[in-house]
Amino acid sequence: MRTLLIVSHPDIIESYSQQYFLNGIKDFSNITVHHLENLYPDWNIDVRKEQELLREHDRIIFQFPFYWYSSPPLLKHWQDVVLEEGVTHGPRGGILEGKEFGLVLMIGVSEKEYRAGGNEQFTISELTKPFQAMAGKTGMHYLPPFEIYQFVYTEDDRKMDILIPYWQMLTMENNDSLATRENWLMDLLEDVINTSEGTDEQNILEYAKNIIEENQSEIEDLKIVLNQMYHR
Amino acid sequence: MEQNAWIHEQLQHLFTNTDDYNRRTLIKAAQDLIREQEKRIYQMEGEIEGTIWSPKRWGE
Numbered sequence: 001m002r003t004l005l006i007v008s009h010p011d012i013i014e015s016y017s018q019q020y021f022l023n024g025i026k027d028f029s030n031i032t033v034h035h036l037e038n039l040y041p042d043w044n045i046d047v048r049k050e051q052e053l054l055r056e057h058d059r060i061i062f063q064f065p066f067y068w069y070s071s072p073p074l075l076k077h078w079q080d081v082v083l084e085e086g087v088t089h090g091p092r093g094g095i096l097e098g099k100e101f102g103l104v105l106m107i108g109v110s111e112k113e114y115r116a117g118g119n120e121q122f123t124i125s126e127l128t129k130p131f132q133a134m135a136g137k138t139g140m141h142y143l144p145p146f147e148i149y150q151f152v153y154t155e156d157d158r159k160m161d162i163l164i165p166y167w168q169m170l171t172m173e174n175n176d177s178l179a180t181r182e183n184w185l186m187d188l189l190e191d192v193i194n195t196s197e198g199t200d201e202q203n204i205l206e207y208a209k210n211i212i213e214e215n216q217s218e219i220e221d222l223k224i225v226l227n228q229m230y231h232r
Numbered sequence: 233m234e235q236n237a238w239i240h241e242q243l244q245h246l247f248t249n250t251d252d253y254n255r256r257t258l259i260k261a262a263q264d265l266i267r268e269q270e271k272r273i274y275q276m277e278g279e280i281e282g283t284i285w286s287p288k289r290w291g292e
Contacts, residue, residue, distance in 0.1 A: 024254060027254055160256070201250070211266060212265060215266065219269065219272055219276065222273065229284075
């Protein structure tokens with residue numbers, strides 16, 4: 001699966017959270033990072049090139065700071081010019097049909113404010129309806145959004161706990177089951193094992209991968225036993 | 233389980249001695265996942281035990 005990460009941020013160098021997450025994915029070869037403000041400072045978007053990129057990827061992600069309940073303006077402009085009837089969507093389908101679409105939102109307000117009675121009054125699911133509608137109209141499957149609240153206040157030892165599901169949002173099959181996460185992690189470990197030949201790291205990670213595999217099959221066996229107990 | 237205790241120790245050692253942040257995150261992901269698997273196994277074994285000893289089964 002190839003993921004196109006379309007990032008929109010007017011001042012990305014100064015954004016601690018954007019830098020953190022973009023650095024966090026630099027080892028993934030199956031993610032294309034596409035920062036719009038950097039590529040099109042004059043807003044002159046190469047529509048054909050953008051459509052070609054969409055065609056080449058299976059999962060399309062918009063990543064942006066949630067400004068006034070929406071995206072920065074260049075991302076809206078990108079939608080206005082790139083999503084073209086007859087190409088990306090239309091009565092006979094388009095190049096986005098069957099792909100997956102998701103949002104990664106950096107949010108400056110605390111999560112508890114996004115609910116009825118909270119300071120923001122509405123949930124993120126309510127406020128992101130236009131993106132859900134866009135995914136629906138273009139035939140894409142809308143993924144649960146990845147919301148990062150007040151990252152700048154997150155303690156260092158908690159940051160990795162956010163980076164791991166971020167990796168999953170970008171590269172894992174859309175299914176949060178234990179089996180899916182096991183297979184996803186074993187693939188990642190395999191890649192590292194292959195590049196760190198002959199080191200202690202390789203031995204330990206290989207051993208860890210074997211343990212994960214053994215545990216996985218033990219869980220499968222226990223499932224069978226339980227199933228038989230309940231259905232005999 | 234003894235085998236798992238050993239791997240936890242080894243992964244923690246690797247985590248502490250790895251400089252690359254993303255590699256350390258991957259090691260942490262492996263630690264977390266193995267812990268989750270252990271918990272799942274423990275819960276399922278408990279469920280099997282509980283079902284075997286259930287009074288509903290005493291009449292069988």
